[in-house]
Amino acid sequence: MPSLFRRKRLMIVLVGFIVLVALIGFSIRDRDSLSTPEKFLQDSIGWMQTVFHKPVSLVDNTIENIQDMFGVYEQNEVLKARLSEYKGVIQENQRLRSEIDELQQTLDKSDSLSDYSPVQATVIARSSDRWFEQMTINKGEEHGVEKDMAVMTSDGLIGKIKSVGAFHSTVQLLSGFDRSNKISAWVVRENQDEAFGLIEGYDDETGRLLLEEIKLDEELKPGDTVISSGLGGVFPSNLRIGTVEEVVNDQFGLTQTAYVEPFADLFDINHVMVVDRTAETVDPEPEQEEEAS
Amino acid sequence: MSRYFIALLCLFFLIMQGMAMSMLPANLVYSDLLMTPHWILIFLLIIAIFYDKDDTYNAVWYGLAFGLLIDVVYTGVLGVYMITYTLIIYTVHGLNKWLHANFFAASLLAVVGVALADTMLYIIYSFVQITSMTWGDYALLRLLPTLAANMIFFILLYPLVKEKVYAWGEEVSNI
Numbered sequence: 268m269p270s271l272f273r274r275k276r277l278m279i280v281l282v283g284f285i286v287l288v289a290l291i292g293f294s295i296r297d298r299d300s301l302s303t304p305e306k307f308l309q310d311s312i313g314w315m316q317t318v319f320h321k322p323v324s325l326v327d328n329t330i331e332n333i334q335d336m337f338g339v340y341e342q343n344e345v346l347k348a349r350l351s352e353y354k355g356v357i358q359e360n361q362r363l364r365s366e367i368d369e370l371q372q373t374l375d376k377s378d379s380l381s382d383y384s385p386v387q388a389t390v391i392a393r394s395s396d397r398w399f400e401q402m403t404i405n406k407g408e409e410h411g412v413e414k415d416m417a418v419m420t421s422d423g424l425i426g427k428i429k430s431v432g433a434f435h436s437t438v439q440l441l442s443g444f445d446r447s448n449k450i451s452a453w454v455v456r457e458n459q460d461e462a463f464g465l466i467e468g469y470d471d472e473t474g475r476l477l478l479e480e481i482k483l484d485e486e487l488k489p490g491d492t493v494i495s496s497g498l499g500g501v502f503p504s505n506l507r508i509g510t511v512e513e514v515v516n517d518q519f520g521l522t523q524t525a526y527v528e529p530f531a532d533l534f535d536i537n538h539v540m541v542v543d544r545t546a547e548t549v550d551p552e553p554e555q556e557e558e559a560s
Numbered sequence: 561m562s563r564y565f566i567a568l569l570c571l572f573f574l575i576m577q578g579m580a581m582s583m584l585p586a587n588l589v590y591s592d593l594l595m596t597p598h599w600i601l602i603f604l605l606i607i608a609i610f611y612d613k614d615d616t617y618n619a620v621w622y623g624l625a626f627g628l629l630i631d632v633v634y635t636g637v638l639g640v641y642m643i644t645y646t647l648i649i650y651t652v653h654g655l656n657k658w659l660h661a662n663f664f665a666a667s668l669l670a671v672v673g674v675a676l677a678d679t680m681l682y683i684i685y686s687f688v689q690i691t692s693m694t695w696g697d698y699a700l701l702r703l704l705p706t707l708a709a710n711m712i713f714f715i716l717l718y719p720l721v722k723e724k725v726y727a728w729g730e731e732v733s734n735i
Contacts, residue, residue, distance in 0.1 A: 283643055283646070283647075286639065286643070287639045287640070287642075287643045287684075289639075290638040290639030290642075291637060291638065291639055291640065291684075291688055293638065294631075294636060294637050294638040294639070295637055295688060305632050308629065308632045308633065309632060309633060312574070312575065312629070312632075312633045315571070315575050316575050316578060316579065319575050319576070319579060320579065323579060323583055324583070327583055390582055391578075391582075392575070392578030392579055392581070392582055392633075392634075393578055393581035393582045394578070394581065394634040394635060395577040395578055395580070395581055395596060395597050395630070395634050396596055396634060396635055396681075397594040397595070397596060397702075398594070398685060398690055398691045399634065399635045399636070399690070401634075401636070402582065403578065403633070429636065430636065437636065532586075534586040534589075534590040535586040536582075537582075
């Protein structure tokens with residue numbers, strides 16, 4: 268009898284091990300979409316999270332608002348000073364915009380890589396395991412969200428859609444990026460052409476992105492802005508990513524690597540925008556949407 | 561009846577785990593220390609110690625189901641939490657036979673359970689290259705903070721649910 272019992276336990280351990288390996292192998296490969304049970308579970312848990320999220324975020328926001336009230340006066344002074352600067356910028360922006368429109372009409376070219384339509388979403392949960400830099404948002408396939416779309420806050424790019432359910436989706440944050448999710452990027456410099464590079468990973472120790480494959484003869488200064496180029500085929504162009512902090516030669520000395528400090532805070536995120544790259548201009552004024560979020 | 565209550569509580573902790581990460585102050589949750597909540601595991605260990613008898617394995621089945629839910633909702637890599645929680649709860653259930661069920665024994669089992677579970681997660685995740693931490697970094701940056709944070713949760717949870725869980729266990733075995 269004892270030997271039979273031990274054999275049964277051994278069988279369970281072996282079967283468990285096989286199931287584990289099979290499930291990991293099934294889920295870790297690059298899948299186009301989630302399986303139906305997974306979508307179902309993600310959506311049902313998502314709704315429950317929304318129910319709990321509402322009151323908790325209400326309390327959270329009230330506390331934040333009260334804290335903000337103490338700094339209102341100083342903020343107001345600074346903003347008033349900024350406002351006069353903006354008036355000039357708005358005029359210049361309008362002038363340039365109409366000039367671009369005119370030029371595009373003469374060229375008969377209506378769509379550009381920088382056009383996108385945003386889907387506003389709220390973050391309802393984050394992965395409890397810090398090794399998985401991902402979070403859940405309350406918009407899914409039904410709202411037009413698809414895999415690999417760019418996700419940003421009003422500050423800048425924060426990640427991309429990893430998987431979608433019907434009403435909820437999972438966002439992979441920049442801090443969880445590796446070589447399998449590259450972003451093609453431009454470094455914008457004063458009085459020079461843009462320099463090309465690829466965001467290829469994240470440095471956990473310093474919290475900075477790695478911009479690699481920059482040509483040796485390009486000179487980058489700390490403080491230069493990094494934007495997406497739109498040449499990767501997934502993201503629109505002109506999404507703000509971060510600023511260059513430090514430039515080093517890579518280990519073989521053939522290209523340069525820049526350390527990029529992301530604009531967006533990757534930890535304290537509440538409202539995000541899923542960016543749908545369009546061929547036609549669906550939303551003529553995405554900039555205003557961005558400020559509103 | 562009590563089985564549904566336990567499942568509901570587990571679901572509540574599952575939702576709260578994700579909520580805590582987005583709601584608690586960022587400088588606490590997102591410091592260099594990788595604190596990971598294992599609230600469901602803690603609760604199921606209490607179930608294994610006080611609710612289950614020597615020959616019932618309710619907590620193990622809950623571990624299987626809710627481990628899989630954590631995999632689906634929070635990590636996307638299926639099976640890892642599922643197998644880990646199941647195995648750890650089974651082990652603790654076995655160890656429980658040798659100890660008296662009181663606060664010190666329970667907290668000792670909870671520490672051992674959480675430590676073993678987190679280490680097992682580390683081993684599996686480093687095999688599939690989701691993490692590339694060294695053992696030294698892991699022990700210092702993740703294992704110790706995780707143990708500390710989960711023990712605080714255990715000490716808060718224990719007085720709230722212990723009597724109730726024990727009563728439920730008696731109720732079920734008397735039927």
